[in-house]
Amino acid sequence: MQTTQVHIRDKFWEDYSELVRRTVIPYQWEALNDRIAGAEPSYAIRNFRIAAGLEQGEFGGWVFQDSDLYKWLEAVAYSLRNQPDPELENIADGAIDLIGQAQHDNGYINTYFTIKEPGNEWTNLYEAHELYCAGHLIEAAVAYAEATGKHKIMDIACRFADLIDTLFGTGENQKRAYCGHQEIELALVKLYHATGEERYLNLSRYFIDERGSSPSYFTQEWERRGRTGIWSQGSPNLEMYQSHLPVREQTAAVGHSVRAVYMYTAMADLARLTNDASLRAACERLWANTTRKQMYITGGVGATHLGEAFTFDYDLPNDAVYAETCASIGLIFWARRMLRLEAKSEYADVMERALYNNVLGSMSKDGKHFFYVNPLEVWPEASKRNPDKHHVKPIRQKWFGCSCCPPNVARLLSSLNDYIYDVSAEGNTVHVHLYIGSTVQFTSLEGQEVTLSQRSELPWNGKVDFNVSLAPGNANGAAFTLALRVPNWFQSGQPVLRVNGVVQEVTVNNGYAHINRLWSEGDTLEWLLPLETKLIEAHPQIRADAGKAAIQRGPLVYCVEEADNRAPLASLYIAETAHLTEREAPHLLGGCVVVEGDGLVADGSAWPEDQPYQPIRKTRNPVRFTAIPYYLWGNREPGEMSVWLRN
Amino acid sequence: MQTTQVHIRDKFWEDYSELVRRTVIPYQWEALNDRIAGAEPSYAIRNFRIAAGLEQGEFGGWVFQDSDLYKWLEAVAYSLRNQPDPELENIADGAIDLIGQAQHDNGYINTYFTIKEPGNEWTNLYEAHELYCAGHLIEAAVAYAEATGKHKIMDIACRFADLIDTLFGTGENQKRAYCGHQEIELALVKLYHATGEERYLNLSRYFIDERGSSPSYFTQEWERRGRTGIWSQGSPNLEMYQSHLPVREQTAAVGHSVRAVYMYTAMADLARLTNDASLRAACERLWANTTRKQMYITGGVGATHLGEAFTFDYDLPNDAVYAETCASIGLIFWARRMLRLEAKSEYADVMERALYNNVLGSMSKDGKHFFYVNPLEVWPEASKRNPDKHHVKPIRQKWFGCSCCPPNVARLLSSLNDYIYDVSAEGNTVHVHLYIGSTVQFTSLEGQEVTLSQRSELPWNGKVDFNVSLAPGNANGAAFTLALRVPNWFQSGQPVLRVNGVVQEVTVNNGYAHINRLWSEGDTLEWLLPLETKLIEAHPQIRADAGKAAIQRGPLVYCVEEADNRAPLASLYIAETAHLTEREAPHLLGGCVVVEGDGLVADGSAWPEDQPYQPIRKTRNPVRFTAIPYYLWGNREPGEMSVWLRN
Known part of the structure; x- marks a missing residue:
């Protein structure tokens, strides 16, 4: 398999990763330590300290509270991968030490059972999230080890995974069970990738294969518990937990x-x-x-x-x-x-x-x-x-x-950065899934080190370009196919692709435009996907959207808000000819493109105060409406919002 | 006060009262006796038998189960008033005897407390419906005594009401409380009318005046019970039971x-x-x-x-x-x-x-x-x-x-029959509220016995006529004002009113057309309210109806059903010009008038299977839709139904 390195260099997205690094991660660390004044305590760190014997007390929070710490650690790991931060890493190392102290000799970790129900481990897989929490520990471990090269949390996770591997399966003394909340299945695949140990892959497959077999494990377990539960009442709801049928027989979400x-x-x-x-x-x-x-x-x-x-x-x-x-x-x-x-x-x-x-x-x-x-x-x-x-x-x-x-x-x-590219194992094809400014480094089929730099003006402009950089001294170039996704929102014919300024013919296959050539140092590729604002309608079977349209521009779905349009928004109709226009609004909500259009608004002014229902008059006055990107809604004074507008 | 006698003579409505007499009442008696195979038992009669000491067993059903028997008795009473039925009366008398046997010496009756919580009477007015059940007993008693002239159930009810009157009020040893489910208040007014006893009126007023006073009785009672309840959890929801404010300060339902x-x-x-x-x-x-x-x-x-x-x-x-x-x-x-x-x-x-x-x-x-x-x-x-x-x-x-x-x-x-007319105390004005074929007998100001006969073709035709009949030998006539409601669905100018074939000028006051004359034997009055099928729109603030219209013809609201129109009904639009027509359908659902109109239906046939959302095409095909009266919906194969249609 290719080892590729991807770095995001994109103002739009780096704002978000910086927000996560500077705000979300430190803030959540405070929350996990119950240090946010006025907020409900998390209890997560405290639970671990009690389970580790460092503190006395009762278990606090949800039965799956441990997973909050694991998910935080995983976020820290990705952040450290993007941007080293010794102080943060130090805090994370301390948390990992604490997790290790809460681990039982046999590898088991779950502070709920250690503190509150010792001896009842693995008796309530339907509700108790033990394998779910294990999964999040594993995901954190894989990410942290990859980012820092440190293996302590991997050792902790593997010891727990190994315990699980001995307990669950089709063997004579094993439990034929699976978790009420799927998560460990995907985590074990990551652990397999990280360690190369096939048994983790097999264990994941076992959980998936076992799920939904008959008679139901969840029902049997519930009977064994005397029909009791932590929070649920009545018999297990198998469909709710996707265990009503073997997964291969499931046809609908x-x-x-x-x-x-x-x-x-x-x-x-x-x-x-x-x-x-x-x-x-x-x-x-x-x-x-x-x-x-x-x-x-x-x-x-x-x-x-x-x-x-x-x-x-x-x-x-x-x-x-x-x-x-x-x-x-x-x-x-x-x-x-x-x-x-x-x-x-x-x-x-x-x-x-x-x-x-x-x-x-x-x-x-x-x-x-x-x-x-x-x-x-x-x-x-x-x-x-x-x-x-x-x-x-x-x-x-x-x-x-x-x-x-x-x-x-x-x-x-x-x-x-893990979501943008796929480089084929041989290095001969690079699929670009997302247009996010970034660099990807990989080794081509002939063993050339290639750095592909993407610049993107999305989501505001449909202009993307790529620059090819080869290892210094490489005069032979690198042969590979660049496969660029043609987004489903681009419906204006064939996108324009230029290499070094010259328009190229492209063939589109499975929705990707393929261009295969011997790339040289400094080659540039322009990929033009002009954004058009479109009115979208929903499938006629989606009754909730009947008679309505949504506004989409590139990947962004738009909405109308009361801050820009008069309530009730239900009274607003898109005019037969909407005359949609776009306007850059650099000072609105951190900067965005707003869409304006012609609408009609039901005239409620002449309604008799004493009549809720009247023979129809259909009085509608023209109005110009303003829509903003959906992802920015709710950042001004609270008010009505709607994605779908009558038309 | 006038004593008026009203008898309904109207095919449309007699079908319903006959259905109640022949089907609903006998069927429910079987249900109250737990004799309906396959149905959940009611326990109502059995609870009374246990409370009366005639049978051993546990209380069954809801805490307010007694009210089912009382409401049945009330319906029986009205039915007997319309149509004597000795066999039914005999059964009802037996039930009344049973109620009497379940009554405590002090007048108290409630089988739940007698059987299940003796000693806890009046400790949970928030939930336990004791006064609510008493109210339904009183309503049944008043109706039964009036219909049959028998007073046994009145005696039972009055003894209970007298007990309640001693227990509740502002006196020194009285409880300052009221019921969680209002009902006794309106029943006590009926008891006042039937008996002339002012204390029942005063007790009703007391319950109304006391409600919502602060501190809340319900909250205090809940505290006294150690914060427990029969079914509700947490502190009493005062707004849910309209006890959040004194009733005179309440402004919204x-x-x-x-x-x-x-x-x-x-x-x-x-x-x-x-x-x-x-x-x-x-x-x-x-x-x-x-x-x-x-x-x-x-x-x-x-x-x-x-x-x-x-x-x-x-x-x-x-x-x-x-x-x-x-x-x-x-x-x-x-x-x-x-x-x-x-x-x-x-x-x-x-x-x-x-x-x-x-x-x-x-x-x-x-x-x-x-x-x-x-x-x-x-x-x-x-x-x-x-x-x-x-x-x-x-x-x-x-x-x-x-x-x-x-x-x-x-x-x-x-x-x-109690809902059609109001005859003023002096006998000089007769208000006609509903156009239901019927006769009303009353005494005019001059002491003349008048019988007014109404014939109505509603809800299918807006043709109503009245015939005046006086006592034999009356040659002087009778002077009174007939005040005919101009329905709010009639919006086609002034309705036509003819007396003995001659069009009369009428003045409309508070929505009633007044015609004052000296009426003679055999006088006829025609009142024409031609029915027009209208499209109705809702107040623009009613967001759920925005962009939609309903169909109304006279008092009947219409709906579309999947049995007549293709699903999804959400895809159906009323055309700009609807060309609504009416058609008598004598064999449809027992006979009715259906409304047909021009519509457009979104064409889902060309939708690409793999896309839930697409740039708008707004392909709509013409269709003729069929609407039926709303009250008849759901009598054919189950399917979609909608009152409001897109337009």
Whole structure:
């Protein structure tokens, strides 16, 4: 396999990784230590100190609280990889020492069971998240070892993984079980990559293969516990945890959406690494269902807050939505793995859609406030006064209230360099999935060291260029194919590709424009994808969007806000001829391009005060409306917001 | 006060009262006796037998289970008043004997406390419904005594009411409390009317005046119980039970909608009987809020299933709606009392709207299936697979599953004769609120016996006529004003009024056309309100209806169903010029008038299978759509339904 090094050099994205490094990571460290005044304590560090015997006390927080520390460590690792920071590394080393002290002699680590239910380990896989937490420990370990070269956390993680490997499986004295919250499956694949140990890959495959077998492990376990649980009542909900069927028989995304996409991520890894055709077919089937029938235009998934779950095909309410931040991040994880299975642009299209809209929109410009739920339509009064919409917040919350999404955003934004390119094992093809300014270094088929530098003006301008740099003294050039994604938002014919100023013919294959040549030092490639503002409509089966249009410009979905347009936004219609124009607004929300258009607004002024219903008059007055990128919504005074407008 | 006798003679409505008499009442008696195979037992009769010492066993059903028997008795009483039935009366007498046997020596009756929590009477007014059940006993007693002339149940009820009167009030040894579920307040007013005893009126007023005083009785009681409850958790939700403020300070309908409208009903009674200006002002304020800002076009109220409650102004989602049948019935109770406060047509308009749409729609044509929730938009798959919509049923349920709404429908439809006319105390004005074929007998100012016969072709034709009949030998005629409501759906100028074939000038006052004359035997009056099919739009603040129109013809709101139109109904638009036509369909759903119109339907055929979102094409094909009266929806194969159509 190619070892490629990717560095992001892009103002738009470096602002985010710097925000993570300077604000999110230090802030969360304070939160993990219960040092944020006025915030609910995390208990995470304290739990570890109690489990390590350094402090007396009760377990605090959720049963999966340990994972917050692990996810923070993983974010730290990516940040250190991008930007060394000895002080931060020192703090992280201390946290790792503490984790080691909380580890049992047999390798087990979970502060909930160590403190609160010693002796009951592995009796409640349905709810207790032990393997889930192990997975996050493993992900942190792999990332930290890679970034720092230090192996202590790897040793801790491997000892735990080895214990798990002895306990779970089809062997005589093994438990035929799997975790209520998928996560360890994808983590074990990373551990296999990092260590080369096939048993970790096999263990991951075992968990995936075992899941959904009959009779259900979760139901049997619940019976053994005397039908009790930590929080859930009644018999296990197998569909909610994607254990209602063997994974290869699953055809539609169901249940808790984060669990689902984490599982599909591991399935895609395993399908590739074990060359498993039926698993791959399941991935492709689930991908098609998820992204064609259960995904919001913003890349959000999960239509209901009850169970934070998928519902069913084309059921995508904009106002009672869930679209959890973590679920979109998991969708990006999954898309990344699908791209490794096969370089098809639809995977990268979804990755880009979720990244630029749902995920970026989840974080405020100050890096200290987050959405868990990412609605496409907000009426602040309804969020407050209709209990069906209490979960939809009109303003981002302080991120330390519940900490599942914020560290996920941190680890994604700090590791974005892993999402831009795929260089084939032989070094003869470089796929460019995302247009993010960056450099990628790789070794070509002939053994030439190549540095490809990308400059991108996205998301504001569709102008990308690449520069080829070879090792000093290389006079022979380097032969490789550059495969550039033609985004699905670019629908204006063939994009223009110029090499050293000369327009080239390109062939598009699986959504990538291929250009194969012998590249020389200093070669430049221009790739022009002029951005056009488009009105988008949804599939007629998506009832919530019927009679409406959304505005999209390049990868960015737009929305209207009450700050720019008169409420109720429901009264706003896009005119038959919308005359959409774009305007650079350098001082608005840190700088963006706003879209303006012709609209009509229902005239409520003449409504008789005493009549809620009247024979139709359809009085509509012309208005010019203003839309801003969705990812910037909710950064001004709270008000109504809508992605879909009547038309 | 005038004693008027009203008899309904109207095919449309007699079909319903006969359905209640022949089907609903006998069926429910079987249910109350746990004799319906396959249905959940009611336990109501069994609870009374146990409380009476006739049987051993545990209490069964809800804490308010007694009220089911009382509501059944009340419906029986109205039915006997319309149509004597010795066998039914005999059964009812037996039930009354049983109630008497369950009564304590001090007058107390409540089988829950007698069986399950003896000694804990009156310790949980927030939840335990003791006064609520007493209220339904009183309503049944008043109705039964009036219908049959038998006083046994009145004696039982009065003994209980007298006990309550000694226990509750501002006196030294009295409890300053009120019920968690308002009902006794309106019942005590009826008891006052039936007995002439002012203390019942005063007790009703006491409960209304005490409600919402500070500190809250409910909170104090909860503290005394050690913060425990029968089903609710946490501290009492005062707003949910309309006890957050003194009633005179309440300005908007909040909380559980049935509790709210039952309370407002009593408030309107008390405002009139005690000439209480501030209470009347509160009623008018709450009426305006409820019916102008929180009422569906079908007369449904209550926008959320969480708490079966009101939410806030203009929040009227069509698909996540509650619009409970009982709440619309309570709204009709309230409207009836507002009409007695002041004969303004808006009260009757709402009464008619709720009756012809939400209430009639709640019952199937066979009288054995009922909706509790009356949605304005149904997607059956969402009801099944999106937990936010599990409460919205696409088909009526067997009525004995939970029995709060069905007996309410039965008692309303059997007592509809009380809702048609108001004859002034002096006999000089007859207000006609509803156009339902009927006769009303009253004594005119000069002491003449008058029988006014109404014939009506509503809801299918807007043709009403009246015939005056005087006592034999009366040659002087009778002078009185006939005040005919001009319905708010009639908006085609002045209605035509002819007396003995001659068109009369009429003056309209408070929405009633007044015609004052000396009426002679055989005088006829024709009142023509030609029905026009109209497209209706909602107030622009009602976001859920923006960009949509509903169809209304006379009092009937229409809807489209999948049985007549292609799903998804969300793809259907009313054409710019709708060309609405009406067609009699004598064999459809028992006979009705259907409305047809020109529509456009989004063409989903060319959608690329792999794209949920596409640049807009707005391909719409012409179609002729069919709408049926809303009250008839859901009587064919289950499918989508929608009241509001895009336009």
